[in-house]
Amino acid sequence: MAENTKWVVSGAPHIHGSESITKIMWGVVIALIPTFLVSVYFFGLRALALTLVTVASCLLFEFLINRFLFKRPCCLGDGSAMITGLLLAFNLPSNLPFWMAIVGSLIAIGVAKWAYGGLGTNPFNPALVGRVFLLISFPVAMTTWPVPKPLFGGNAVADAITGPTPLALAKEGLKAGQTPDQILGGLPGYGDMLLGNMGGSLGEISAIAILLGGIYMLCRRIITWHIPVAFLGTAFIFGGILWLAAPDQFMDPVFHLLSGGMMLGAVFMATDMVTSPMTKTGKLIFGAGCGLLTILIRNFGAYPEGVSFAILIMNAFVPLINRGTTPKRFANAK
């Protein structure tokens, strides 16, 4: 019957909500804009160039792996490779040699993402795997931070000048027997740290810009509050306990929140949908674990910074957390 071929027949539901993967990915890109503008402001066009290099190489590797290894039609449309590129750049010092950034992109896309089967199946955050790979392979280049040089106003500083991050200064200082107060005296004030006027990775310096992006993602329902609040809250409380117990050995909790990759990690890295738990309870546990591990590594570990490691370790626990935090079933829910 000709009639039978005329109508589209498919199972219910026949309408769909407004959410789509493309909208989510572009939403994240929009949320990253303030942070990106701040880093261009403080680190100049080198920040822009480095971001372009990582984004382009991530897209290229994604395309090549799809086309030639998996022999699938291309999938750049989902936007995930672009976000991996952006986030990888945000986790690198802006003066990192381009070829290292390209190696980092290859690791992020090729190993962390496609070795596990591509979008949705990777257990670890690809951008963080790329960053940690670079940190271990090229420790000097990855910890040589350019001093921020505002595009407009500010003191003229020669291009080549580099310096340590506040976290590294604190770690060294405490090791050398300085008190936290002495160390803070030699650091940018908390106001400057909030705005981003300090050494650090390209996208981690400005807490305010990152929070702006986070609020945007909350409003668009791309993320929920659970992971960032649990992450930052636990870090603040645990850091605070240590500081109260021994104020001459540990930095205060506000310093921990504003320094290093804490904000970037809590808002953009830990909230990655693929590598975080499904349920709200799971997200709280995950965020709290990230905060706890970060403070542990920063205060007792060999590295001055622990956000990347903390998130990657918690990524490994996600399947376990998912299994332990099934949602409240209808009849048992309040």
Next chain:
Amino acid sequence: MKTFNIGGVHPNDSKLNADAPMQELPIPKQVCVMVSQHLGAPSQPIVKKGDKVKVGTVLTSNEAFLSAVVHSPVSGTVNKIADIPDASLYPKPAIFIDVEGDEWEESIDRSPEIKREISLSGPEIIQKIKEMGIVGMGGACFPTHVKLMPPKDAKAEFLLLNGVECEPYLTCDYRLMLDHAEEILIGASALMKALDVKQAIVGIEANKPKAIAHMTETAKNFPGISVQALKMKYPQGAEKQLIKALTGRAVPSGKLPINVGCVVDNVATCYAVYQAVQKNMPLIQRMVTVTGPSIPEPTNFLARLGTPVSAFLEAVGGIPGDSGKVISGGPMMGKALSSTETCSVKGMSGILVLPEKQAHRQTVYPCIRCGKCVDACPMGLEPYLIAATAMAKDFEKTEKARVMDCIECGCCQFSCPSFRPLLDSVKLGKATVGKIIRARNAKN
């Protein structure tokens, strides 16, 4: 405002032209009455080719407890008994009747007066409802008399009337509540008498303020019946969700509403009960919403059962040129039809025509584990997990993930940003696990 507790989604309600008056659809030249229009054991036809029938003549018989008979919606001659695809797309037996005039069985009271006094006793009401072939008209087609005979260890405390109509586009229950509020409530009173309950609550969503006002006003004359406005949220019209919203009680997994003292009936069912009990009229016609974004004037039709979908579409000016999909029911749970020759049945609440550009599914992306399906599930399940285990044919895990609790509302698929066909996979899992459970029970 009250609503159910977990999950749910907020689709655009798209109640097009809801305030247009109801129209009677002309009787078509031939009707095609599906032999089984209920959930339960299939019926057998008791008429044969060439038999003369009147409106209200019984066409089928069924000895099973969970069953309902069908009556002739028209007068005329039985042309043939043959299989025709229904909304399930499977061919099922149907009785084709050539229409001649419009002669009714004499026992049916066709007078327009509203009969308020309920003279039948409780058991007589139940018997009448069974004889008149009344089934749940919200879509599930569960035989109504079965709900009125609870097992001995359970006692009904509440009768809940479902006037929620949470499916987008559909407006037939809304129309019915505006036009026949009193009859609905008399029908409800008959059900209360049959169940021996003192309290009934009508649940209506807040997007129907006129219906809420009119039903509230009418209910003042009915002791024990109250109207409760509910916050808009799909799937509030699902039985368990409605019970939760109206009474705060939760039906445990695998149990029935009667286990928490509730019986739920659609307002359209109550209207049919009124006609059966007070007017001796079998279920031979119903209100059907004909709607869609491209339909010039979406309308609610009162139409005889067995009317082909094509006759409804002609009445609204033909099928729009851009049409791509014809759905029996609403857009969330309705079934896509393969042919407009499919005929209306007791459970067909609407005919929705979607334009070609809305008819197709979008490109499917991998699951990004965002958890939106988990947040949306009104039963507190993990749709992504059920779908993944079912597709991997690991049905033991599918069962452990409580697939049998799924009410197939479609919230998971509606909210999936990767456009994954979650409900398709879940239904496959549910059907297979159901078979496994039945086989296991048969063995023990």
